[in-house]
Amino acid sequence: MADVTVDIYTKFGCGYCFRAKRLLDAKGVAYNEFDITMGGPKRDEMMQRAPMARTVPQIFIGAVHVGGSDDLAALEREGKLDALLAG
Template identity: 70%
Template sequence: MPKVEIYSKFTCPYCARAKMLLDQKGVAYEEYEISMGGPKRTEMLERANGRTTVPQIFINGYHVGGSDDLAELERAGKLDALLAAPAD
């Protein structure tokens, strides 16, 4: 089972779109809600090389990027292979 992490904000439509794609694939994920900032937002900024937009998605520690990046992996047929890799 892959370790999928998503940093999101409560009212973010892009976050909802990314989570819907993961849900459709039956993938469990850990969501970090950063609407109010705090240590998880700081962690996201460090892990995502300063990217401030949400969502920021990680699969087994690999930084996928945002919702559009996740959707592009799906369109290119590369998302399933990434999700098939076991977590470290």
């Protein structure tokens, strides 16, 4: 479905991460998942892309920083997620 790149930064055992991925999976969206449980360069990358982010998941659709699981769900409820995914 997605014509844009979707990136999601997650941690092991994160319920919010699971919920966000479940929504994306239900919509048939392919995404790049970056597990930052142990920190490392991908955590640093997430912090550069979203300097105020302190929680996971952090979701990016194209150049847009969506935010977390609740933000993604809100876009879906408002009917705005599909348009964002379409580019």
